[in-house]
Amino acid sequence: MSGILMNAHVPMASILGPSELYMKSGSTINLTCTITQSPEPPAYVFWYHYNRMINYDTKRGGITVKTVVAEVTISTLLIANAQYSDSGNYTCSPSSTEPISIAVHVLNGDKSAAMQHERQSSKAETSIAVYFNASVHIAFILLIYVMR
Secondary structure: OOOOOOOOOOOEEEEOOOOEEEEEOOOOEEEEEEEEOOOOOOOOEEEEEOOEEOOOOOOOOOEEEEEEOOOOEEEEEEEOOOOHHHOEEEEEEEOOOOOEEEEEEEEOOOHHHHHHOHHHHHHHHHHHHHHHHHHHHHHHHHHHHHHO
């Protein structure tokens, strides 16, 4: 019997960092979604807050998305001056694969919330350092890819 061995790549989306993110009110929420193992780049990457597509030209302002399409597609959602109302579930939804979500908690800075989330906040600070290192690594990979 002869068989055909196929090396199928299944596209995969992931959001850098932990599955929950704790932020101080007034800071910038920075979410980065990577799409890998895709035979071709996704036609689009949409971001959702809960189940509503994020609108970049709202009165609120300060919301930007940057997407770099390459062998690894990277989409970054930035929300400046985070407020409590920005808390919630964020979903990166590329056309080529299943969506991926992250829970974001914006803390108003009151003592009870700060005490309740003290452990998570220190985890968030560690996550920011990990995120920064991962971002630098991805930028380096993209630079090498572009220079080929």
